[in-house]
Amino acid sequence: MFEAVAFYLFATLTIIMFTITVMTSQALYALTAMAAGMIFISAFFFILGADFLGAIQIIVYTGAVMALYAFGMMFFDTTRTLVEKRSNPRLVVVLGGLAAVLVVLIVLAPIVTTNINAHYPIDPSVGNSQAIGMVLFTKYLVPFELAAVMLLVAMIAGIVLAGKKMDKSLTLMADEEIALMHASSTQNTEEGAH
Amino acid sequence: MxxxxxxxxxxxxxxxxxxxxxxxxxxxxxxxxxxTEILLNAVNIGFAAISHYRGDYTGQMFAFFIIAIAASEVAVGLGLLIVWYKRTGKIDLDQMTSMRG
Structure with a gap:
């Protein structure tokens, strides 16, 4: 009973928050509604007994991803009202609904037709975090390490892309000035090498 | 119910x-x-629900990897976006026509 009440409450809240994110014309409203929706989604994970996933959802999404977006938005002009294309809104709604129905069919088809055997069945004698750790570090060790390498690559890419030429504004410079800057920097590195 | x-x-x-x-x-x-973040989160809910109702940890594992992919996507994408904004002063999709043939 309480499970159902919690489900419907958080489902309503999440749908409202994400609708605000998609529909608003203010970037800051979109960001805050998005962060709220992320926290509400973690409630579903707690209801479903995936405690560790819920904690990770809060830490990674609202802690890291939304903070990153907030810092990134400092670079952009967020006070300006967003102008969106509205060529044919009805077509967009129809296409979105159609794609969603297709997704339901894709998800439901294997469940309805065949019996699925659990590869790693849920063991009620150990807690969720412990069981997750056992499965993750035995059966999924190689994907886990690959994900770690991928995150390292993404971190280095983010630092290189965003941190380069922080003291100069490439927006206010002409193309010739940028080319000149690149030429002088390569010259400097060549001189340093000699 | x-x-x-x-x-x-x-x-x-x-x-x-x-x-x-x-x-x-x-x-x-x-x-x-x-x-795109909303899309990834919607899929995560489906994975966690299937994991619970089928009694299998595989769904939760996939949700973890999707979260990792989302985090790295944000890092790289935001970096590219900042570079693009520094160059052009705009982040509108319609004005990204530099690769037009």
């Missing part, structure tokens, strides 16, 4: 549809990134 797997799958689908509408509606690239 018992909750079933279908409740969660329908919720996941609704959120996915909201994300799709966002992807098709938005012209600002930052807002487009928000819509």
């Amino acid at each position: 018992e909750l079933t797997l279908n409740h969660y799958l329908v919720l996941s689908t609704i959120l996915f549809a909201i994300g799709l509408i966002g992807v098709m509606r938005r012209k600002n690239l930052l807002m487009l990134f928000f819509a």
